[in-house]
Amino acid sequence: MLRLSGRLAAAVSAGMLTWAAGAPLAVAQPTDRAITVVLPTEPDSLDPCDTQTATNGNVSKDNIFESLTKVSPEDGTVIPLLAASWDRVEPNVWHFHLKEGVKFHDGSEFDAETAAANIIRSQAGTDFYGGALACYNSEQFVERVDAEAIDKYTLQVSTERPDPIMPLRLTYIDMGSLESQQKAEKITNPVGTGPYQFVERIQGQSIKLTRFDGYWGEIPEVKDVTYVYRTEASVRAAMVETGEAQLATAIRAENATGDDRTVAYKDNRIFLMRVMTHKEPFLDPRVRRAISHAVDRDSITRALMGITGSPWYQMLGPQVNGFIPDFDNSQLAYDPEKARQLLEEARADGVPVDTEFLIISRPDQLPNQTEVVQAIAQNLEQVGFNFQLLNMEGSAWLKYLRAPFPDDQPATLQMVSHDNTSGDASFSFPRYISCEGPVSSTCNERIDELLKQADVAADEERAKLYQEAARILYLEETSMIGVAEQARLIRLGDGIRYDANPMSGVIIRIADIHLSE
Amino acid sequence: MITFLSRRLTSSIITLIGVVVMVFFLARLTGSPVDVFFPEGAAPERIEAFNRAYGLDKPVIEQFRIFLWKALQGDFGDSIWQQRSAMAAAWGEMPITIVLAAIALSVSTGMAIILGSLAAVFRFTVVDRTITFFSLVLGSMPAFWFALVGILLFAVHWRLLPTSGSNTWLAWILPVATLCLQPIGVLTQVVRGAMIDVLTSGFVRNARARGFNSRRLVFRHALRNAALPIISVAGDIAAGMVNGAVIVGVVFAFPGIGKLIVGAMLARDFPVLQASVVVVGISVILLNLIVDLIYVLVDPRVRLS
Numbered sequence: 001m002l003r004l005s006g007r008l009a010a011a012v013s014a015g016m017l018t019w020a021a022g023a024p025l026a027v028a029q030p031t032d033r034a035i036t037v038v039l040p041t042e043p044d045s046l047d048p049c050d051t052q053t054a055t056n057g058n059v060s061k062d063n064i065f066e067s068l069t070k071v072s073p074e075d076g077t078v079i080p081l082l083a084a085s086w087d088r089v090e091p092n093v094w095h096f097h098l099k100e101g102v103k104f105h106d107g108s109e110f111d112a113e114t115a116a117a118n119i120i121r122s123q124a125g126t127d128f129y130g131g132a133l134a135c136y137n138s139e140q141f142v143e144r145v146d147a148e149a150i151d152k153y154t155l156q157v158s159t160e161r162p163d164p165i166m167p168l169r170l171t172y173i174d175m176g177s178l179e180s181q182q183k184a185e186k187i188t189n190p191v192g193t194g195p196y197q198f199v200e201r202i203q204g205q206s207i208k209l210t211r212f213d214g215y216w217g218e219i220p221e222v223k224d225v226t227y228v229y230r231t232e233a234s235v236r237a238a239m240v241e242t243g244e245a246q247l248a249t250a251i252r253a254e255n256a257t258g259d260d261r262t263v264a265y266k267d268n269r270i271f272l273m274r275v276m277t278h279k280e281p282f283l284d285p286r287v288r289r290a291i292s293h294a295v296d297r298d299s300i301t302r303a304l305m306g307i308t309g310s311p312w313y314q315m316l317g318p319q320v321n322g323f324i325p326d327f328d329n330s331q332l333a334y335d336p337e338k339a340r341q342l343l344e345e346a347r348a349d350g351v352p353v354d355t356e357f358l359i360i361s362r363p364d365q366l367p368n369q370t371e372v373v374q375a376i377a378q379n380l381e382q383v384g385f386n387f388q389l390l391n392m393e394g395s396a397w398l399k400y401l402r403a404p405f406p407d408d409q410p411a412t413l414q415m416v417s418h419d420n421t422s423g424d425a426s427f428s429f430p431r432y433i434s435c436e437g438p439v440s441s442t443c444n445e446r447i448d449e450l451l452k453q454a455d456v457a458a459d460e461e462r463a464k465l466y467q468e469a470a471r472i473l474y475l476e477e478t479s480m481i482g483v484a485e486q487a488r489l490i491r492l493g494d495g496i497r498y499d500a501n502p503m504s505g506v507i508i509r510i511a512d513i514h515l516s517e
Numbered sequence: 518m519i520t521f522l523s524r525r526l527t528s529s530i531i532t533l534i535g536v537v538v539m540v541f542f543l544a545r546l547t548g549s550p551v552d553v554f555f556p557e558g559a560a561p562e563r564i565e566a567f568n569r570a571y572g573l574d575k576p577v578i579e580q581f582r583i584f585l586w587k588a589l590q591g592d593f594g595d596s597i598w599q600q601r602s603a604m605a606a607a608w609g610e611m612p613i614t615i616v617l618a619a620i621a622l623s624v625s626t627g628m629a630i631i632l633g634s635l636a637a638v639f640r641f642t643v644v645d646r647t648i649t650f651f652s653l654v655l656g657s658m659p660a661f662w663f664a665l666v667g668i669l670l671f672a673v674h675w676r677l678l679p680t681s682g683s684n685t686w687l688a689w690i691l692p693v694a695t696l697c698l699q700p701i702g703v704l705t706q707v708v709r710g711a712m713i714d715v716l717t718s719g720f721v722r723n724a725r726a727r728g729f730n731s732r733r734l735v736f737r738h739a740l741r742n743a744a745l746p747i748i749s750v751a752g753d754i755a756a757g758m759v760n761g762a763v764i765v766g767v768v769f770a771f772p773g774i775g776k777l778i779v780g781a782m783l784a785r786d787f788p789v790l791q792a793s794v795v796v797v798g799i800s801v802i803l804l805n806l807i808v809d810l811i812y813v814l815v816d817p818r819v820r821l822s
Contacts, residue, residue: 044598044784203599204610204772204780205683230681230770234665238673238680395553395785402552 030211033515034224035496037508038236038245042204042229046190048176049122052140057506058249059207059227064105065174065192068096068115068155069167073501076319076423078167082110082175082193083155091162096155096170102216104177105197112149118175119147119157140172142430142455164458165424195220195511205229209510220511233367237491246493249508252367253306253489261492264307265500268317269419269486271309271366273376274401274432276441277479279411281355281386286342288478291413292332293339294383300375301484304368309484314474315418315428317485319502322425322466324474331475332482339383357411359389362397365417366486373415376483387413401439412441417486421503425466426455433473433480442479447472525809529802533795537588540794541581549573550597550785571597571787584791593795594788596781603788606777607796613683614773615800617765618758620689621696626751628701630740633708637716638735640709648705656702660761664695664768681769692765699761700754707750711743718742744815752808756801 043056051061062070068083083096102110123141145166146158157166177191190198195217196209207227211220228245230236236248237255256262273295275288282288297311313329316322347353359380361373370391377389400412420428434451435443447469454465473480490500497514550571551564568574571594572583587594593603601609636648671691672680679688715721716739724734759775766776774793781789 042780203601203606204776205770228682228770231767232665235668235681235768235770238668241673242676242680244680244682393783395548395783398552399548 029221030219030223031221031515032223033221034226035222035246035493035510035513036226036228036239036244037510038239038248039227039229040231040233040236040250043207043227046188046198046201046207048118048174048181048190048192051174052172052506054506058508059209060190060192060194061174061507062194062509063196063209063225063511064190064194064198065176066194067172067174068098068170070171071168071422071503073503076502078171082115083170086167088164088166090158092160093156093158094166095150096157096167098153098155099216100153102193103214104193105191105212105214106177106179107214108177108179110175110193111152112155113152114178115155115175116147116149117178119145119170119173121181122173140169142426145169162456164456164462165426168422168424171422196225199224218511220513221515222510222513225510240491240493243493246496247498247508247513248491249488249504251489251491253308254367255491256307256489257491261494263490263492263498263500264487265490265502265504266317266485266487267419267421267502267505268319268423269417269488269505270312270315270317270482271372271415271417271484271486272312272315273481273483274412274414274416274439274441275479275481276357276405276411276413277443277477278441279357279405281351281353281357282411282413282479284346284349284351284353285476285478286346287351287353288481289332290339290342290346290383291380291385292478292481293335293342294379294385295376295481295483296334296379297483298334300372300379304372304375305366305484305486308367308487308489310487312482312485314470314482315432315480316420316425316470319423320420320425320428321423321463322429322470324467324470327471327474332478336379336383343384353384354386355411356386356388357413358400358409359387359413359415360397360400361389361391361415362394363391364394365415366484369415372484376415403438403440405441419505421506424462425470426451429466429469430455433469433477442473442477444472444477447477521813522806522809525806529805533798533802536798537585537791537795538581540791541584542577544785544787544790545577545580547782547785550787553783553785554597588791588795593792596789597786598784599786599789603786603792604796606789607774607792610772610774610777610793611796611800613771614759614762614775617689617692617696617762617771617773618755621693621700621758621761622751622755624693625697625700625704625754626747628697629704629708630747632701633705634712634735634740636705636709637712640713645709649709652702652705652709654702655698656706658698658702660695660699660764661768663698664691664764667691667694668768681771683769683771688769688771692769692771695765695768696758696761700751704747704750704754708743708747711746712739715739715743741815745812748808748811748815752805755804755808759797759801 039058041055043059045056046060048065051057051065066081068081069078070081072079082099082102084099086094086096089095098112098115104110123145143160148156150156175193180189180191193216195212195215197212199208199210201207205228209225211223230239233250233252234255237251239245240248251262273291275291276282277288301309301311313332314323314327343353359373359377361369363370366372373389380387400414418428429451431437432440433442434440434448450465450469454462457465488505490498490504492498495516497516498512551567554567555564565574572580591604596603596606599606632648632652636645639645668680668691671678678690679685682688721734721739724738762773762775763779765771766773766779774797777789778793781793
């Protein structure tokens with residue numbers, strides 16, 4: 001079994017700010033109790049192919065649908081779920097041995113053929129049933145993956161090039177019954193193998209699930225769960241306060257209770273600045289470095305983020321194998337004098353440091369984001385940068401994020417909130433910092449070469465290559481500049497116990513909720 | 518009368534066509550649904566297939582021609598995000614918005630008539646100044662702020678009402694109050710002004726001199742004569758209830774056309790956005806026709822002009 005990183009276990013436990021009091025010693029008993037979970041937004045799809053986004057995953061992942069493997073919330077390793085075990089039979093061929101006796105909610109059996117079909121469907125360009133439909137999970141495979149059943153419970157997955165993290169990639173591919181996916185439109189009656197089965201969805205209002213009595217694993221305590229959606233964080237918190245809901249996600253620091261009714265977790269989510277490297281005034285790396293030295297992360301996080309943020313300098317969180325544990329933060333830390341000096345040196349060498357650029361932000365990536373970005377802008381203004389601050393809604397922001405960048409568009413400094421729950425930098429670096437990355441504004445041949453080598457390396461060697469690329473990114477390119485490590489909050493009602501973990505941003509497994517009188 | 522109505526109907530249909538054209542092109546200025554629908558770095562063949570499926574691969578003018586032809590047949594296409602036709606989604610959300618708006622309008626108009634009339638009858642007294650003060654406060658109170666404070670006080674502190682939702686009649690109180698407050702403030706001032714004009718006019722002074730019962734004079738004769746500006750402003754407020762429906766949709770998760778439009782805009786669900794705006798447009802046109810009819814009934818001069 002693949003082990004992602006030797007230090008992952010310690011890092012995950014250290015990074016979690018979970019409520020750990022009183023873990024249950026006795027085996028939980030199923031009850032007839034129902035709970036209501038309040039989420040910020042309604043899922044846009046209940047398709048097993050779309051569970052990657054938090055909006056959809058919060059409801060369906062590990063509740064309705066399950067994958068072959070999963071990332072352990074305890075130590076970050078890849079552990080079995082619907083696959084009992086796996087072998088790497090050749091460098092580019094894996095065999096997954098599936099659990100026997102697993103049933104879908106409609107009573108049909110889960111087998112290797114179904115697993116293969118789900119993997120094929122999730123890929124770009126497939127003509128499997130509704131192949132023309134978008135599939136959020138499709139981007140988890142870098143290149144074409146073939147999947148076929150060897151026998152009823154053995155699945156073969158092969159790639160053209162060796163892919164040492166295939167079991168990790170398969171944590172993103174959820175399994176739905178084939179029967180439910182044979183239409184050319186999105187699934188409205190999801191059928192998975194998870195501990196909860198779909199009951200009804202009232203568009204715009206709620207989704208109801210109920211316990212699946214034929215579940216292959218331990219039967220959960222909660223019987224029925226209703227998901228409702230409230231955009232306002234204060235309303236979500238108020239619903240738990242009044243007993244209308246028992247669990248509310250994405251709570252603001254000001255709505256935290258300060259006791260065990262609010263649980264915090266870190267999911268390697270970093271708030272950072274993506275600086276363009278191919279347009280003035282950012283062509284000169286000294287100008288980009290000056291950006292990092294201009295931002296007073298300590299004051300900003302302390303004053304504006306409270307318990308939901310702490311100063312950060314790298315692009316990745318501490319549980320990801322590309323994180324550099326011994327990185328000297330002072331090389332990028334707040335030093336306005338140094339920032340001014342770097343700008344003066346660049347100016348003296350003829351760099352047009354006064355060229356106006358755009359700061360692109362959106363208000364919804366972290367609590368008080370507008371204020372945080374205004375504070376950053378003030379810091380930049382103080383050292384002499386010339387910019388316009390643009391605050392926009394998500395889809396407009398996304399347009400600025402994606403390459404290719406129009407020639408007539410000024411250079412941008414874009415505020416990004418990036419998470420990596422997989423623990424592997426391949427889910428971050430190729431997209432954000434390689435020359436061909438779809439959201440990359442960085443192009444460095446040495447970084448690309450290291451990423452290429454890391455792609456086929458495993459374990460410590462893989463981590464070392466990613467860390468080497470990260471060092472070049474921070475100290476030579478300085479194009480992805482960390483600002484804060486984000487913590488996220490969940491509010492719990494009385495009689496509910498839930499240990500938040502680094503996966504809680506995407507997966508709220510109802511079977512992990514425990515009830516007391 | 519028929520000429521008047523047919524003229525109004527014709528101009529309304531021209532307005533509706535203008536709205537349809539504008540919403541089509543303005544929606545596309547915001548960008549493509551592809552930006553929202555696909556994850557970063559999605560495969561080009563997926564994007565192409567998506568564009569083909571929704572006709573987004575054709576030139577905009579061609580898209581518009583197809584849209585217009587289908588729209589004339591009542592076909593606004595299928596929602597990109599929801600598993601239903603765009604028109605079904607829009608009409609499905611309209612009844613609850615109409616009921617909410619009707620309740621809010623009735624409450625605010627009733628309250629405003631009582632308060633405005635009292636202020637006019639007792640003008641320049643403590644009663645008038647108190648009503649004027651509170652109506653100005655209500656008229657300038659941001660609905661969004663009131664909604665959040667309302668939840669904090671009535672749901673969290675006093676536990677009298679639910680925080681949000683629409684499942685019980687109690688859940689309607691805060692949304693209705695949120696929609697009512699500003700209109701009560703504005704309408705009270707309008708009623709007060711109109712009533713003062715009427716109460717100081719010659720026929721009222723004459724009636725008073727002839728010993729007419731004061732209450733009957735105010736509520737039957739004076740109020741009827743002050744009705745035109747009140748109807749006019751109330752009509753505008755009714756149309757503006759759609760904006761209020763957006764706020765109650767966002768804060769209270771109250772279903773309705775407002776919530777649908779916001780969701781469609783953010784998701785760039787063009788078919789739902791277009792269908793919703795047309796449905797709202799038709800509703801506003803019908804509302805204006807009703808207001809015009811009431812005008813005609815109340816004031817015969819309108820008919821003549």
